[in-house]
Amino acid sequence: MASSIRVRAIANGETTDVQTLIQHPMDSGFIKDDKGAFIPAHYIKELTFEHNGKPVFIADWGTAVSKDPYVKFAFKGGAKGDDLKVSWIDNKGESDIATFKIQ
Amino acid sequence: MTTFEEGFPVTRRLVLRGAGSVALAGLGIASLGVPTGLAAANDKYPEEAFRQKDNKEAIKLLYGLPIEPSDKIKLDAPEIAENGAVVPISVSTSLADVTSIAFVVPENPNVLAAYYKIPQGTMPNVANRLKMAKTSNVIVIVESAGKLFSATKEVKVTVGGCGG
Amino acid sequence: MRFWLTTLAILWVAHPACAADGIDPAADARAFRNFFVQKFPNVKLEDFANGPYALNEDMRRQWEEKEQFPPYEFSLEMGKELFAKPFVNGKHYADCFPDRGIGVRQDYPQFDDKSGKVVTLELALNRCREANGERAITYTGDDMAALTAYMAFTSRGKPFNIKIPDDPRALEAYENGKRYFYTRRGQLNFSCATCHVQNPGERLRAEVLAPALGILNAMPIYRSEWGSMGTTSRRFTTCNSQVRGVPLEPQSDEYRDLEYFLSYVSNGLPISGPGSRP
Numbered sequence: 256m257a258s259s260i261r262v263r264a265i266a267n268g269e270t271t272d273v274q275t276l277i278q279h280p281m282d283s284g285f286i287k288d289d290k291g292a293f294i295p296a297h298y299i300k301e302l303t304f305e306h307n308g309k310p311v312f313i314a315d316w317g318t319a320v321s322k323d324p325y326v327k328f329a330f331k332g333g334a335k336g337d338d339l340k341v342s343w344i345d346n347k348g349e350s351d352i353a354t355f356k357i358q
Numbered sequence: 359m360t361t362f363e364e365g366f367p368v369t370r371r372l373v374l375r376g377a378g379s380v381a382l383a384g385l386g387i388a389s390l391g392v393p394t395g396l397a398a399a400n401d402k403y404p405e406e407a408f409r410q411k412d413n414k415e416a417i418k419l420l421y422g423l424p425i426e427p428s429d430k431i432k433l434d435a436p437e438i439a440e441n442g443a444v445v446p447i448s449v450s451t452s453l454a455d456v457t458s459i460a461f462v463v464p465e466n467p468n469v470l471a472a473y474y475k476i477p478q479g480t481m482p483n484v485a486n487r488l489k490m491a492k493t494s495n496v497i498v499i500v501e502s503a504g505k506l507f508s509a510t511k512e513v514k515v516t517v518g519g520c521g522g
Numbered sequence: 523m524r525f526w527l528t529t530l531a532i533l534w535v536a537h538p539a540c541a542a543d544g545i546d547p548a549a550d551a552r553a554f555r556n557f558f559v560q561k562f563p564n565v566k567l568e569d570f571a572n573g574p575y576a577l578n579e580d581m582r583r584q585w586e587e588k589e590q591f592p593p594y595e596f597s598l599e600m601g602k603e604l605f606a607k608p609f610v611n612g613k614h615y616a617d618c619f620p621d622r623g624i625g626v627r628q629d630y631p632q633f634d635d636k637s638g639k640v641v642t643l644e645l646a647l648n649r650c651r652e653a654n655g656e657r658a659i660t661y662t663g664d665d666m667a668a669l670t671a672y673m674a675f676t677s678r679g680k681p682f683n684i685k686i687p688d689d690p691r692a693l694e695a696y697e698n699g700k701r702y703f704y705t706r707r708g709q710l711n712f713s714c715a716t717c718h719v720q721n722p723g724e725r726l727r728a729e730v731l732a733p734a735l736g737i738l739n740a741m742p743i744y745r746s747e748w749g750s751m752g753t754t755s756r757r758f759t760t761c762n763s764q765v766r767g768v769p770l771e772p773q774s775d776e777y778r779d780l781e782y783f784l785s786y787v788s789n790g791l792p793i794s795g796p797g798s799r800p
Contacts, residue, residue: 331481
């Protein structure tokens with residue numbers, strides 16, 4: 256799979272529960288490599304979830320979010336079969352977008 | 359180095375992943391493929407707040423409001439982190455009209471770890487995994503009806519998440 | 523006197539589980555299991571496959587939370603892709619294993635009659651590659667970890683089913699593994715047993731030690747310390763280094779025999795791999 260984003264979105268009565276795991280180094284800039292040089296900071300800054308064109312959750316992240324970051328949240332509305340669009344952009348300007356179906 | 363113009367990141371190279379690679383080397387534009395969610399977000403990414411080494415400064419930049427502790431916030435974090443690089447921390451609250459939730463780790467090199475915007479219709483609960491450099495309090499701040507409330511828990515860290 | 527000696531000799535030789543030199547793996551396994559079950563009466567037998575998480579509540583909660591969407595997800599995906607990828611000659615890993623390699627992890631290591639040696643899953647994978655015109659991959663590397671992670675995943679829940687045939691070479695390999703396990707080594711002069719039999723649940727610096735029972739059931743493991751998935755080979759070599767001993771070559775005879783012994787004494791406990799560990 257080319258995308259870095261994995262999502263499990265489940266409609267649960269009134270709310271939709273969303274979990275996401277993203278493949279990203281989230282380098283803080285504080286860690287050295289074997290040669291003693293600092294590995295430059297490389298981290299996702301903004302992560303956005305949209306349903307029906309409207310943002311339902313926005314994460315602003317710093318360097319203290321773990322590698323291969325994870326977040327879980329829930330929002331009202333959202334039915335099985337609906338699209339959930341997920342996008343992120345990092346400090347290097349790299350980005351990724353993917354759309355998932357709510358189960 | 360990323361600079362911001364009208365909320366759009368402007369970099370010398372913009373690489374898209376998942377939709378094929380499009381390298382725009384040498385061009386100063388970033389209009390292609392920038393997630394629309396970012397353009398729609400009212401607030402800019404709080405760059406300065408994320409650079410702060412002091413709690414009060416970070417919170418001042420992020421909110422500029424006083425905080426009071428609340429027992430209506432349930433902060434879940436381990437007693438002793440298995441590894442400071444991945445500490446599962448979650449929060450839930452019964453406070454009403456929550457519009458944002460922030461996590462501050464005072465002993466981290468940059469104290470603000472994460473800031474979540476909660477639009478109307480989204481539940482005031484978040485679970486995430488954070489790095490902790492060493493034993494520290496974890497402070498969660500909940501913005502409810504324009505006021506700030508917090509809960510704190512100490513997490514012991516033996517193997518740090520910042521290379522220690 | 524001679525009558526009694528002869529009677530004893532006859533009875534001893536007639537013992538069903540013994541080879542002439544008194545190796546009794548079944549008795550060992552029973553004793554091994556009983557030792558841990560008595561030491562930790564509140565731990566369910568199958569939970570020993572979860573190592574330190576079976577012994578420490580605070581750690582268990584962190585583990586359970588991460589298991590909802592585990593960090594090893596990407597390695598597991600890569601493993602599935604690697605496993606399905608054909609060799610240059612068009613054949614696949616599936617052609618080298620029974621049941622196309624799905625749900626077979628619990629049968630490894632195995633004693634190979636032809637070579638008279640123990641074959642581990644990692645070794646079998648590289649042999650498969652070489653038999654099909656591909657170069658072997660590093661035992662301690664990411665690809666081997668991903669492949670074994672996928673194969674372990676297809677066997678999750680199945681009980682370890684290691685066989686020791688009635689062959690003196692197999693019994694000797696088992697006994698070598700057992701001897702390795704209990705021998706002290708390195709500057710710290712620790713044996714595997716020092717940590718994993720004498721001190722499970724205790725802390726060694728910042729780590730909570732896993733019990734030896736079920737210790738390989740979770741292999742390969744995504745260690746927080748490594749920030750990546752690592753094979754049994756990787757763990758054995760780093761354990762040796764940690765007691766300031768000289769690590770052996772991955773898949774050396776001693777390591778293969780050690781894996782044979784440790785897997786056998788955990789027969790009946792479920793495969794829990796790929797696992798997460800601190």
